[in-house]
Amino acid sequence: MALKFVTSRCKGCGICAYFCPKKVLTVTELNKAAIAEGKENDCISCGQCEMRCPDYAIFVEREAK
Amino acid sequence: MALKFVTSRCKGCGICAYFCPKKVLTVTELNKAAIAEGKENDCISCGQCEMRCPDYAIFVEREAK
């Protein structure tokens, strides 16, 4: 799984979800970013969410090459 | 006589003398502007001295027309 959520830091602002080109992400009722239902395999590791998260709460774990 | 000196205000800075086109003026030993010897009749009422005196101490009295 390529996405890492640091839930304790996530404030549920929704920026990651808005800018995710694949609409992989959503914000839950508890105000936390999470993978939207049915999108578990859609992430293309583009890094937009990581780059834009103002709370350093989501990271794209790249495979060690 | 067209020049009026307000001696109590004159500080002897010499600006009037320097810029008088006719070299009419001088600064005395007592540090006051005055008409230089022999220049009593040389003033052309150009107003340079009046315009430049920073102490409002010299005026050119113009004839009432």
Next chain:
Amino acid sequence: MAKTKVMLMQGNTAVVEGAIAAGVKFYGGYPITPSTEIAEGMAKRLPMVGGKFMQTEDEIAGLGTVIGASLGGLKAMTATSGPGFSLKQEMIGLACNAEVPCVIVDVQRVGPSTGQPTSPSQGDVMQTKWGTHGDHWVIVVSPSSVPECFTLTQRAVALAEKYRVPVIMLMDEIVGHMRERIELPVSYDDIPKVERKRPTCPPEEFLAYAADESKVPAMADFGSGYRWHVSGLVHDETGFPKGAGSATRESQDRLRGKIMAHRDDIIQVERYKLDDAEFAIIAFGGAARTAYDAIDMARARGLRVGMMRPITIWPFARHEVSDLAKSVKGILVHELNCGQYVISVKAAVEGRCPVHLYAKYDNESATPEDMLAEIERAMKEDGLL
């Protein structure tokens, strides 16, 4: 009686309403916690009554514009908190020396420096008297409740205009931010407005700083046909700088005198259950609210305790405190700081009775229970218990 309405209102907002009611027409200032609601309220309210609000580039300019507007004849005020109040100090001196009426509200927060912006403190008590350089005299008042925010702001404006002096309204976060019941007139039209004394002589005869026995010179609005000169330099009655030692002495004597000659008009204290008291609390502003409750609790235990609550903080209520020291056997000064007002209390008491300090400086008001314990401890120490 005029029609009134009952509301829940914040202390800071009550200051705004008091200012509008007093006829303030100009506000210049810079936002800062916990005073910001005053700026925000003035921004909203002033234009409604044809007045003007300016958010200036900093606090110095804030008081600068206030002084300018006051010279133009408007009742004018600003509000700030500690850091901004520190920045205003030089300008306060100008207002003192040039005798420009203005009101400066300082809603205190924990200091020094940025401190604790949102917690209550009374750490600026001495600063309001001594913050600017050189001998100078200001009037400082301090409200203890939301309704008093409304009335005391009016009084501050009136004192400023009457005595041509900067009046500092010393508030704390407790009173500034709490919301309380207040009953306000629906219209402020009937509220009497105090006007500064304006010259009545012909302009040629106007001496800008010549005073009658009131010691307060008449002040002409800029643009009203009286052309005069304002200066922060020591000046004589003409208003022009004068280097002579006698001018300095005379000027200082008049500036102090115009306040001290009117001390009875200026100094207000509230006396709470003092009549039969053998022990007295001195507390003011938000800190006094604890004292009412603590005294009631003490009385319930049979202790004869009362409070003197200075509403006017400066000039210091020297006679009142000195008299109090004669009538009670012990005094407890309670302040939300490490001990400031207590110094003047001690200087006035001159050993006539013991003076205790209950200094609280941990971001919170004292609870009535804690204060009761302090009262008992002090009374025990003084052999009253």
Next chain:
Amino acid sequence: MAKTKVMLMQGNTAVVEGAIAAGVKFYGGYPITPSTEIAEGMAKRLPMVGGKFMQTEDEIAGLGTVIGASLGGLKAMTATSGPGFSLKQEMIGLACNAEVPCVIVDVQRVGPSTGQPTSPSQGDVMQTKWGTHGDHWVIVVSPSSVPECFTLTQRAVALAEKYRVPVIMLMDEIVGHMRERIELPVSYDDIPKVERKRPTCPPEEFLAYAADESKVPAMADFGSGYRWHVSGLVHDETGFPKGAGSATRESQDRLRGKIMAHRDDIIQVERYKLDDAEFAIIAFGGAARTAYDAIDMARARGLRVGMMRPITIWPFARHEVSDLAKSVKGILVHELNCGQYVISVKAAVEGRCPVHLYAKYDNESATPEDMLAEIERAMKEDGLL
């Protein structure tokens, strides 16, 4: 002994030499009469010793650069007079709260406001203690002679570094501008320089505001490998802001404690002919110079008069004054203002003996003759004559 040279030197210049001798390497400030010669002297002298002088855009920036340079590890100072000192107040609070060593010279002039820039006054005495908002503690010292300007500046620097506190050197125009004989070492190399305590622990263990029993935390130079955080907010021993009430109380207690625990090291008073005195003058700075002469004149008339001259103005020499009040029958406080220091004297004396005030505020020092008359008047009032 080190080689010395004798010179006629101005007080302000002696401050410059004292600063250079103490190892000051940075000055940031804005010119203002009657302190300007200090800036001018530093502009000339600092680059000679590899130090740096900056004329800043205003007094606020002046102290700002000083704080920055001090964080960088340099001994740093500024100088000003009343109006500029008022402007620096907010920044002084930062230096207090963040515990950044620095020296601020205030060469007083007549206030308030622009006042009388070239005439002597001691109108800023209370401001040096209370000028910034919030409870805070500073050290204030005041020299009475040109040689003392040299030594006391060194001491001011040493105290600032030792206690991580802003030290205010409170001067007056008399001492600042007069020229007097002084004997200076030809080289300052042998003069011991006091260094602030720097951390010795590994950087990972460094807690920026953790103090040992001295209550003074070690301070690391920025850039030296200890990465720490400076804040004007109330903070705990880590240096990071802490909103808890206990943090405020602990911080205030330590900031006060680090000064008061060392009061004996910090507080200096000079005693002049006090041994057998039954009447005492209290005077400091330039005003004390009159007292020496007046006392000699009084003694010539058989009056047993002496002087306590506070060299440290704040913290207040409470024990010393209180003891004095027990040993004499009357005290006359002489100040070149309307009466400031006298308030603390009264608060400390607590009625033990009469306290008189000889307040002079007319641009001139008191003459010895005038002071003698005041001494006699006061002694008569106290039944000593």
Next chain:
Amino acid sequence: MRQTFRLGGTGGQGLITAGIILAEAALLDGYLAIQSQSYGPEARGGSSKAEVIISDEPIHFSRVTHPETLLVMSQEAADKFAHDCTAKSLVITDSLFVSNVAANGAKRIDLDITRTATRVCGKPLFANIVALGAVVGITHCVSEKALTQAVLDRVPKGTEDANKKALAAGFELAAKAGK
């Protein structure tokens, strides 16, 4: 009559507004009331609190030291504000956000406040009004009429209906909570 309240949650949950409305309702009922709050940068990311005292006698000391009623709408607020409770206190939580409350043996009622707001008004934004309804429904500190009036006096035009629905839902939660 004297009652003390503390309302705690995150900055954005509108609990200060709730406190004000509660105090205003008390005035409408003819009581005296004081409302105070904690502000500041802490209120940004972190928790915020409002306190209300309602009484028929003059109120001097303005802070609540031992809240009779504590409402907590976030875990952080519960952690920060519950320790002053006594065994006589009542703690109301939003069960969506709060799990642990260490409140010295106070009585505890867990309500599904935010979810209810979302359910009846479509937005969690109205959770504070739901909570108010619940608090008043449980404590009866002010009349429902006064509370409704106070809410309507303060909320933006156009949101009256949603707010009424939220209030009603709050009252209902209270009723269900067995009171």
Next chain:
Amino acid sequence: MRQTFRLGGTGGQGLITAGIILAEAALLDGYLAIQSQSYGPEARGGSSKAEVIISDEPIHFSRVTHPETLLVMSQEAADKFAHDCTAKSLVITDSLFVSNVAANGAKRIDLDITRTATRVCGKPLFANIVALGAVVGITHCVSEKALTQAVLDRVPKGTEDANKKALAAGFELAAKAGK
């Protein structure tokens, strides 16, 4: 030994420098000395003054209340500074600028100081040094040697000769003044 001096004139006449030099000369002679002055905007257009006290005992009070020797080089300075003189004082004037001196019966000596400076040095700029020479020549408060040394220590390089000439002219003025 204790002597007091006051030197008054206009801002540009260099009397503060003269006061400093006088005090420095006193130190060279082994005396103690204090010099003070009035500064400020008043010194711009108006008059300025320097005061010097020379003594062999410690000097505390630094101002001169009743100058034993008063030098005035402008009428305004004479008007402002002479009234503290006593009958025992000596007033030295620059006769070019000063006519009236109301000095409570002090002795008065009028000297042609500025003209002398112009004559011997080509510029009125050296009038202060001429005046110093005259004051010392008349009062003998310091030695001529110390004064000469003090002047040379302080003046810009290249002007030593002119200054020496000015000093000599001052001494001469003093001598002629019958002392």
Next chain:
Amino acid sequence: MKEALVEKYFRKGHLPHLWCPGCGNGTVLGAIVTAIDNLKLDKNDVALISGIGCSSRSSGYVDFNTANTVHGRALPIATGLKMARPDMNVVVASGDGDCSAIGGNHLIHAARRNIDLTLVVFNNSIYGMTGGQYSPLTPPGFKATTAPYLTIEPMFDILELARAAGATFTARATSYHVPLLTSLIEKGIAHKGFSIIEAVTGCPTNFGRQNKIAAPALMMAWQRDHGVMKAKWDKMTPEEREGKFPIGLLSERNDVTEYTKAYDEIIKRAQGAEA
């Protein structure tokens, strides 16, 4: 921001930061940290000095030599530090109010002296910390708590102001344009002289809410749609520019001696004069 950089540069135990959900400050601070990492600077040689404001809280989070000073005065303090330690890289984090309102004078004087500081302006067009008052960078026609009838004051072009005052490096990006912002900060730090980088960012809580653009992501979308790269901007007509703003490196010059370097000359002169 990359996780490794959070690990490397953020102080342990200080996250989550106190900024509101969606506040752009975190992104701008991330860009600063990334720029410093790109430059491979030793953390000991970096100082981050800030004033007071939400944005100014940034100094507390990162593991450099840091100071959160007083409102508006970060630049003088940074100046003093730079004078004491010319070898250090001194970065200043300041809000729009902090540096253009109360701190305006220090801005123009630091720029005039061309002292080697890197100023990052967190421009959210509002006083965030105090709850939404307008700033000198709030455009006219907006709501603020102190402008209930909409703002009427013209706003500064802070880069143009700084340039006119003497700044030798001026640049602008937004919290949307993260790579651009990062590279401009990087260039600004590398630049020897006074550099200012304006980071247009969003305050959803206090600017957004009042002006009905509360969703953080929408504020960023606005930045994306209104920031125009300088090269393109230069070719646009005034009509096309309307409502838009240029981003990128806007001005740079290298013909003015940096201040601490110039000061070395003074010391040489003084010591030469003595020798």
Next chain:
Amino acid sequence: MKEALVEKYFRKGHLPHLWCPGCGNGTVLGAIVTAIDNLKLDKNDVALISGIGCSSRSSGYVDFNTANTVHGRALPIATGLKMARPDMNVVVASGDGDCSAIGGNHLIHAARRNIDLTLVVFNNSIYGMTGGQYSPLTPPGFKATTAPYLTIEPMFDILELARAAGATFTARATSYHVPLLTSLIEKGIAHKGFSIIEAVTGCPTNFGRQNKIAAPALMMAWQRDHGVMKAKWDKMTPEEREGKFPIGLLSERNDVTEYTKAYDEIIKRAQGAEA
């Protein structure tokens, strides 16, 4: 200046002024008075507000509504007055130090707001009053009492700075170019909005002496030889411009609403909202 104007506008008994022999301040003050006379303004409707400095003493001499305030703060005080009395003509007299050092922030903010004040900067490139320290308008390479090793700091172009901040009228003349100075001040007063007129002038005592150009007349001759009318300046090459400076009206725009006028809108909105 004409004798009649001295009679009409100067306060009785206040001359001679305290400025040094040959100080340019008298000339600049004369130009202000002449401009006011040319505009036929009622003395009651004119205010002259100054800060502190030699030049700031000018307010004491003239028979208007005058104030000699505190150092650097004339503009805020004038701003408050103008807000209270939008009908008055408020002129501000300020020194180069007063308005560009300690008062720099007020300058840029008054300019930004475009409030209708007329600021005359008495630029003598030095702190005169305090005895010759350098100012932000002292060129590099000169002596000052605080620059014994010569100044190293770049100076502001104060008009360019004010323009970048928002000033809608900027102009420069010298104490040599008296008629030009007078007419620019006249235009500045007539201009509705913030106008700044830099009057380059000489301080023989504290700039001249240290820099070996003590004769007042020579300082004026220098002004004559180095000031270049804008029309000519615009055609000069950079080399030709070297060491010279442009004089005349340098910029003017009339597309920005004056501040007190804009404020009237606020009042209308507020009262409309209430009604």
